[in-house]
Amino acid sequence: MARSRNIKPGFFSNEHLAELDFATRLLFIGMWTEADREGRLEDRPRRLKMALFPADNVDINRMLDDLDHLGFIKRYTVGDVKAIQVINWSKHQNPHVKEAKSTIPEMPDLEGSSCESGASTVQAPDSHGSFPADSLSLDSGFLIPDSLNPSPAPVDSAELFARFWKLYPRKVGKDKAEKAWAKLKLTADLLDTIVTALAKHRQLPGWTKDNGQFIPHAATWLNGKRWEDEVETPTDNVHHLPNSRHHGFADRDYTAGLTRREDGTYAL
Known part of the structure; x- marks a missing residue:
């Protein structure tokens, strides 16, 4: 049974998820809706394909391996049950308090995950968190901010x-x-x-x-x-040449003292 889950903009800026193809990233989102309140689901690639990619030719098993390799999920087996745990589930999702408890066995010794001994992956019954859970927009351990703006580089x-x-x-x-x-x-x-x-x-x-x-x-x-400070740059900062007798060429009368000829030229 599919459930409503959270997703935030930070998911799309995750540099590790960006290493995966588009279909695998979409599978990861789809898996949240298939996972139970503890972030677990059965490891059944064919069933996931029918639920999430009924009209597409995709290799679900390979895609799951890729997500497992990068630490976004963990595929495991307990007895005869093959299962998947979404890593750090409780940090990113707020399952409804009335969701049924997980019937899938917990993966033992999942170091660094929300399934560590004694660690709950959901809110306490009949309680609500002060803040909505962050979306699954991280690798196995640290949150990527919602903002798509990168953090400023350190200044030397x-x-x-x-x-x-x-x-x-x-x-x-x-x-x-x-x-x-x-x-x-x-x-x-x-x-x-x-x-x-x-x-x-x-x-x-x-x-x-x-x-x-x-x-x-x-x-x-x-x-x-x-x-x-409010500073006005001096406008009169151009070096001026001193007055010279060589100035004013355009204003001189070069015909003074000359006689004009009939053809319009001048002579002494």
Whole structure:
């Protein structure tokens, strides 16, 4: 008898499930609806095919082996009963409290699974969890977040400081600057903001005159979060050539002192 089960977006971003073909991933979902309240079902490939893939030419036995190999299920035998246990079942599903108890024998010594001795795979009778169970969107041991956004890559603060120090125009007080840098909760976005702001500050008159002696120490700039300052880049920062007698060629009268001929040309 098929049951209603949970599925969340994290299932589709599982990198281990992605190694399996589309039909095997679909089989895995279908197996939840065939499993009992303990996450167990009989290991009967032909019956699963008729229940889940009645019109498709698929190799259920191979697909089950693939799921077993990656740790999403465990195929086992107790006496004459061949069975399947969905790993970490209780972490992902909230079976209804009125579902019938499992009649399939528990797999002994299933290390790391929800079937460890004394561990229940369902809620206590007549009780309800505070939160819905997470979907089966994990490998054998750790949950994949619902969000499809990957976790941010770790930031190498020392390497990024070296980049900042190379850009900062006043090379004074490096040790203090490194300590100030270490206090920052650095992210890729913050680094971009700092670098962009630094480029604007470097154009300020106070930073460009007198060989940069008025540029603050890097530690001061960082501790003061000066990258948050509103800075207007000088617009009149183009070097102008001094006045020269060689200017104004277009305004000169080149016919002065000359006599115009009948053909329109000029002569002395």
